[in-house]
Amino acid sequence: MTKKSDKAISFNKNFKARTTRQHALSFATCVHCGTCNDSCHYYLATEDPEMTPAAKMDKIRQVFKAQNDWLGKIAPKWVGAKEIETDKELEELKDIVFGSCTGCRRCTFNCPFGVDTAILVGLARSCLVDEGIAPEGILHVMDDQWKIGNQMGISQEEYLETLEWIEEELQEEFDDQKYKIPIDKTGADFVYVINPREIKYDPRPLQAAFKIFYAAGLDWTMGSAGWDNTNFGLFSGKPDLGGHMGNLAYDHAKKLQVKRMVISECGHGLRSTKWEAPNWGKANPLPFEIISLLELMVDLINNCKIILDPSRNPYPVTYHDPCNLSRSCGITEEPRFCLKRACLDFREMIPNRADSYCCTGGGGAMSMSEYTQRRLEVAKIKAEQIKPTGAAIVATSCHNCVDGLSELIKEYDLRYDYGDGKTKLLAVPNVCEVVAEAIVIPKELRRVVRVPGEEIKGKKILVIDDEPDFVIFLQTLLEDNGFEVITATDGSSGLAKAKEEKPDLITLDITMPGKSGVQVYRDIRLNPDIANIPIFIVTGVIDFRQLMYQKSVQAPEGFLKKPIDNDVFLMTVNKILEKSVKTKKAKA
Ligand code: SF4
Numbered sequence: 367m368t369k370k371s372d373k374a375i376s377f378n379k380n381f382k383a384r385t386t387r388q389h390a391l392s393f394a395t396c397v398h399c400g401t402c403n404d405s406c407h408y409y410l411a412t413e414d415p416e417m418t419p420a421a422k423m424d425k426i427r428q429v430f431k432a433q434n435d436w437l438g439k440i441a442p443k444w445v446g447a448k449e450i451e452t453d454k455e456l457e458e459l460k461d462i463v464f465g466s467c468t469g470c471r472r473c474t475f476n477c478p479f480g481v482d483t484a485i486l487v488g489l490a491r492s493c494l495v496d497e498g499i500a501p502e503g504i505l506h507v508m509d510d511q512w513k514i515g516n517q518m519g520i521s522q523e524e525y526l527e528t529l530e531w532i533e534e535e536l537q538e539e540f541d542d543q544k545y546k547i548p549i550d551k552t553g554a555d556f557v558y559v560i561n562p563r564e565i566k567y568d569p570r571p572l573q574a575a576f577k578i579f580y581a582a583g584l585d586w587t588m589g590s591a592g593w594d595n596t597n598f599g600l601f602s603g604k605p606d607l608g609g610h611m612g613n614l615a616y617d618h619a620k621k622l623q624v625k626r627m628v629i630s631e632c633g634h635g636l637r638s639t640k641w642e643a644p645n646w647g648k649a650n651p652l653p654f655e656i657i658s659l660l661e662l663m664v665d666l667i668n669n670c671k672i673i674l675d676p677s678r679n680p681y682p683v684t685y686h687d688p689c690n691l692s693r694s695c696g697i698t699e700e701p702r703f704c705l706k707r708a709c710l711d712f713r714e715m716i717p718n719r720a721d722s723y724c725c726t727g728g729g730g731a732m733s734m735s736e737y738t739q740r741r742l743e744v745a746k747i748k749a750e751q752i753k754p755t756g757a758a759i760v761a762t763s764c765h766n767c768v769d770g771l772s773e774l775i776k777e778y779d780l781r782y783d784y785g786d787g788k789t790k791l792l793a794v795p796n797v798c799e800v801v802a803e804a805i806v807i808p809k810e811l812r813r814v815v816r817v818p819g820e821e822i823k824g825k826k827i828l829v830i831d832d833e834p835d836f837v838i839f840l841q842t843l844l845e846d847n848g849f850e851v852i853t854a855t856d857g858s859s860g861l862a863k864a865k866e867e868k869p870d871l872i873t874l875d876i877t878m879p880g881k882s883g884v885q886v887y888r889d890i891r892l893n894p895d896i897a898n899i900p901i902f903i904v905t906g907v908i909d910f911r912q913l914m915y916q917k918s919v920q921a922p923e924g925f926l927k928k929p930i931d932n933d934v935f936l937m938t939v940n941k942i943l944e945k946s947v948k949t950k951k952a953k954a
Pocket residue numbers: 395396397398399400401402403419420473476477478479480481
């Protein structure tokens with residue numbers, strides 16, 4: 367018998383201790399009938415028998431059999447029973463449970479016995495994580511949730527400053543200088559709990575939700591703590607982290623004495639916060655109700671608290687059902703109710719609801735850059751599902767899905783023809799953004815790009831991008847808005863100009879010949895002279911996650927996917943520069 371490695375011994379021990387009756391039921395019930403094979407996007411896309419749910423689970427099941435099955439103990443080879451023995455086997459298992467399964471549970475819904483593959487994956491993930499054998503991104507995010515309380519390591523200062531910035535934007539949009547985003551309001555009807563991505567990288571869904579709350583005249587508040595609804599306890603299989611994140615949110619909501627907690631559009635956020643974390647954190651019963659923003663919007667539309675004009679969304683819209691919402695929370699009709707009232711042409715994707723395919727970004731996959739290529743390969747199943755809808759917009763209700771769908775739309779070049787030869791990649795908003803676009807509010811003003819404030823006017827911006835046309839475009843846009851612009855069309859000269867000119871902001875492309883954007887980014891961050899210059903990634907590839915989820919360098923201050931929306935680009939530039947000026951003043 368091979369001598370087991372220390373990590374293998376520890377893994378096997380934890381596996382045995384953590385196997386519950388729920389796991390045993392799924393381990394023991396699978397009869398390898400193959401009914402679920404066609405449920406799995408990994409198998410459908412690759413046609414590799416090793417990618418069928420049963421084959422993948424057999425790699426976990428062999429440990430269960432060795433530890434619990436009497437036949438596995440007396441004739442292990444006969445029944446394929448075997449504990450993990452080497453570090454190499456642990457790495458192979460990592461590849462399966464992190465890199466080949468998003469825990470989407472589509473196979474469970476198609477299994478005649480209801481075998482729950484995702485909980486078996488969770489069990490294996492938790493034991494691997496304890497040995498430090500997991501994608502770096504997962505370990506990094508877990509660390510941030512434990513230590514800082516949110517998955518993107520956002521400081522309290524950054525969180526509050528971003529809300530303040532959004533407040534100023536909305537004051538202009540509403541033409542209402544008295545508009546305030548309430549923070550820590552005691553006794554409000556509800557506290558709004560969000561995905562940190564909305565603060566760090568894409569405030570549009572937050573602005574949309576706030577616009578809806580404003581139009582409906584709701585009594586609500588943001589919390590200064592416990593505001594992250596995401597939970598890597600679910601993706602890592604670690605209930606202790608799951609309970610910690612849940613309790614951060616519950617404790618603050620209790621302190622504020624709110625009646626309800628409303629979860630922004632995040633599939634696993636709703637599942638974790640509403641259904642799993644109360645048990646993980648031993649927080650039941652909670653003294654308030656938890657609902658999704660989707661449920662709140664249905665109520666507001668039904669009761670005429672908001673008025674929608676669907677003609678403002680004239681292009682065809684389809685809906686992608688996030689796995690956690692449809693299969694684990696039963697939320698399928700609410701988004702359709704909202705979209706059918708907020709746009710003129712709603713089209714179903716086939717299959718849909720609990721039978722929809724995963725966007726391929728679930729299960730924490732978006733933070734595992736090592737599996738990007740495989741993920742995009744299997745994403746062809748989802749691309750083939752989207753294409754026949756002929757939609758211009760793929761609305762969804764989850765931030766992971768927004769990222770997963772955006773990447774595959776780019777990879778498979780899914781476009782809508784707007785006529786006159788103009789085609790654009792399909793847009794992927796959350797449902798609240800479509801609703802907010804249609805909302806009619808008194809004295810409504812069209813969203814205006816904020817004119818740069820006096821304190822940031824004339825700031826020097828270095829544009830680094832290898833596409834000369836795009837450089838000229840950004841230069842013109844920025845100069846027209848009062849900034850000074852210097853440019854570079856490759857990584858090496860960009861780095862040299864950063865050192866020489868010390869600009870106030872750098873916009874940086876990622877894919878460039880020679881020195882790539884990732885190398886330039888690292889070189890800047892590791893050079894104390896220029897490390898603090900804010901960097902705004904503007905790229906067509908999604909490798910920025912390699913930067914976001916790395917511990918060794920500070921995350922970029924902003925990112926935007928090409929093709930860019932001019933308004934969003936300028937808004938982000940303004941936001942980054944204003945925050946940088948404030949930080950410098952505070953330090954002075
Ligand atoms: S998980 Fe269910 S459907 Fe799939 S092979 Fe096993 S018994 Fe059959």
